[in-house]
Amino acid sequence: MVREPLGEEAAAELSRMFKALSDPIRLRLLSLIASHEGGEACVCDLIGPFDVSQPTISHHLKVLREAGLVGSERRGTWVYYWVLPEALAKLSALLEIPAASAKALA
Amino acid sequence: MVREPLGEEAAAELSRMFKALSDPIRLRLLSLIASHEGGEACVCDLIGPFDVSQPTISHHLKVLREAGLVGSERRGTWVYYWVLPEALAKLSALLEIPAASAKALA
């Protein structure tokens, strides 16, 4: 991000990912999934902690999935979600500002 | 994010920052500022690269500023913006998923 001014297409794709993270419920969902034992969680584990309805949680999970941040799979009765680490790593790397680039050190 | 399930307040604050990054123009603005010589840029440097009006750019800069991602200061005729590295570092660290936590390695 510091080296190149970030082209239009790249910015569009990245902004879609960040948009998925721009809701407090989705952030908490992601951290619940990531911190869940085995690295994955069933939808039924994700409804309890929130005050919103089940369809709303389902909607948020869909947003996370379509942003490429989580994967999902049905196994029998339940649907499991897990985090896709490459996606988060991509965003994390983008936000790393080399200390030498900070204004204070210029 | 992997260790603790991310409390409501923390999620709310972080989601505000991610929301500021959820627009392609704001992402490009941020990278333009970060990659600009000296680590800061004048608003007049930030208008040219975009197809939107100047008030719209000003609006986006305000969003970035209120999210705590950039600082700004008027010096004479021009207003300068710079990135606040601590804020980006905070988000970057949040998104770092230890490899051992990935589902594939569980």
Place this chain on the structure above:
DNA sequence: ACTCTGTTTCGACGTCTGTCGATACAGTCG
């Protein structure tokens, strides 16, 4: 003081987003 340039604020408009209840779909177990 006046004007000119750079920047922000204001008011309005159409679109997108989060939420809900109701409903449909998927699998399991009698």
Place this chain on the structure above:
DNA sequence: CGACTGTATCGACAGACGTCGAAACAGAGT
């Protein structure tokens, strides 16, 4: 097959968001 549980989709609605043109504000220079 039929009922039951878990999950996704649909349709609707209120509120938030990105954008614009017009207007206000801030400094610099004449």
